[in-house]
Amino acid sequence: MPKIEIITIGDEILIGQIVDTNSAWMATELNNAGFEITQITSVHDNADHITNSLNEALERVDIVLFTGGIGPTKDDITKQTLCEFFKTKLVFNEQVLEDINTLLKHRSRALNELTASQAMVPENCVVIRNKLGTAPITWFEKDGKIIVSMPGVPYEMKNVMSTEIIPRLKEHFVTSTIIHKTVQVYGIPESALALKIESWENALPENIKLAYLPHYGIVKLRLSGYSDDMLGVEFLLNQQISKLTGILGNDIIAYNDEPLEKNIGLMLLSKKLKIATAESCTGGNIAHVITSVSGSSQYFTGGIIAYSNEIKINQLKVPAKYISDFGAVSRQVVEQMAKGVKTVTGADIAVATSGIAGPTGGTEYKPVGTVWIAVAKDNSVLSREFKFNGNRLQVIERATQTALYMIREFVIS
């Protein structure tokens, strides 16, 4: 498989101001296209550092993809650095200027000298047009290797990768097949799972690799098959997954790499059930996660975020006495929240949360991380109390994922 190194340029990544989400997207897309990402490297906006990382990468790989560091401002020096590396000079490119003008017109903005300077491009390279931004993409070839510099702005990068760079790379290199299949296992800790499937794992064919990816109570088992024979490797993978099913049975909750909310959506659709949410401590995140799935309007009616007790009482018909007697974070309140929102929205299933996300608000008996979750369907309610670890966002995220598991339990039961 042709090997690729991704080099991201920008101080903001190295001081932790932004998380590099581009590389994961690129890796997924390139992997599916038959390329192997050998390394991802993040370096400063510094000419020596960029040059050095490029030299090191060219020792290892066939293709180097740079993202970032090509904005119009002074701190961005990638273009000049590549010019020096390839011993060429900047020349004016009329097409790029035209593209910039079109883009600015569309955004009702005027051309200024900084933006205009984006039309200066290295002489000895292929210039690829950027339809969504002012920085053009530059494509260099050296000793059979390809070096591309593209913007770090995610939607510009994604557009140019999909429409230009991946298709061109596929023309340049012979790509072989790699297929990933993921099985999701719920409720077995990673090491116990590893022992349970040890003999199966040891007997895996040589061209199938296994990885364990634990995530909030789920372990994703990822099988990667490498071969030039696509049908053959697909068959092999399916054979192994069928054996695995014999060992794990119902502990397998999905045969794909989709998030739980997507799998739940498919279940709700197939059972023609509609769902609603009543959230206190999760503050709308369960609804957000459910509605992040395209087509969710077919099975999600809506929800009520009941942060204040008044909303719990007035909108969700929680008796005020429950709150005074048992507290807002209690079985009684969360069960009524679920029933209440089910009635109000006319949904078939409802989920509710009430808890203490922290960092303040905890007590001796109900410490930060205490969360009650209830799921109501027909006339029955399932409710459980949890003590989640972590900071505010982690408690919210864990409560959200756990609520989704509980919805799944109810939907399949």
Place this chain on the structure above:
Amino acid sequence: MPKIEIITIGDEILIGQIVDTNSAWMATELNNAGFEITQITSVHDNADHITNSLNEALERVDIVLFTGGIGPTKDDITKQTLCEFFKTKLVFNEQVLEDINTLLKHRSRALNELTASQAMVPENCVVIRNKLGTAPITWFEKDGKIIVSMPGVPYEMKNVMSTEIIPRLKEHFVTSTIIHKTVQVYGIPESALALKIESWENALPENIKLAYLPHYGIVKLRLSGYSDDMLGVEFLLNQQISKLTGILGNDIIAYNDEPLEKNIGLMLLSKKLKIATAESCTGGNIAHVITSVSGSSQYFTGGIIAYSNEIKINQLKVPAKYISDFGAVSRQVVEQMAKGVKTVTGADIAVATSGIAGPTGGTEYKPVGTVWIAVAKDNSVLSREFKFNGNRLQVIERATQTALYMIREFVIS
């Protein structure tokens, strides 16, 4: 400043299955502690590759921090690789086994042979205890340089970094001061902003570096001051920011690096105003973002997620005629949603959204990305129509950020 390279180990990053969020967190913490992150590198679970990246890093930096690749399963080989690199062997460590047993007992799990193997550690290293997981941390010294291997599980890594590794590194190295200050500018495109502040930027002292970080209509200007004189550099930075304020005035919306939701929370608190949300296309995300801020229960009453028209009509008192005459995605509907939720929740301010997040549901006149946003306060309502680019999650995120800007407009006006 002592230089650090972070090396993350794991196929899951290189095939794009997970985003590396650890490195950004580590970079922020280490930066604040006076260390410079020179490079972040992600490599495969492969012995040669790990060894090679370590050799390259030792050429560049004083400290190498490995994360990941030390789980109990077969695909994790970092411990063995470091053993070979440092020409040492694995020995049994009783303290580690004891820690593992304590941890498992707490989780009501039994010790198995894979987990027990975590108690085998390299002989020539300092073993640092991991209080939250079974993999111990190993700390090596070689020719005055430090090499540490720690878990990739975020909360284990964060705990050990904060309590053990950063304090030990600060004992080992003389650290100097680096201070970052951020100013957030709204509504001026990056290149226009650069021209507007060009002469100020050119006159910046040599030990102050400027970076432009555009993010959804905001440009964050980050000034980094380097010095051994903490008070001096703080003074210099404040002086420069005061000059910048003279140039940009009201275009500056914040003098910190906090997200908009946090700054809005502070404004609402100081004005003693309470806010509520009525969301259709954003599906709970505005409420989620608002409630991700600690203490938000003091100014957020709650919200209604009105995905179905029935909820818009029954809960938010949107006249059914508005929906049939103008459509759910219209000024009339979104304004009533804002007014409705304000009344229902007793809030002082309310924000509402209605739009088409896509990828389906668009029409010729209301294409995917069309979003109406309204903010209501007292008896007035501000509403605007937007056409956002991007996929479903991007449209949701852009609409959320824009709604926050509109709230800010109303709160400060």
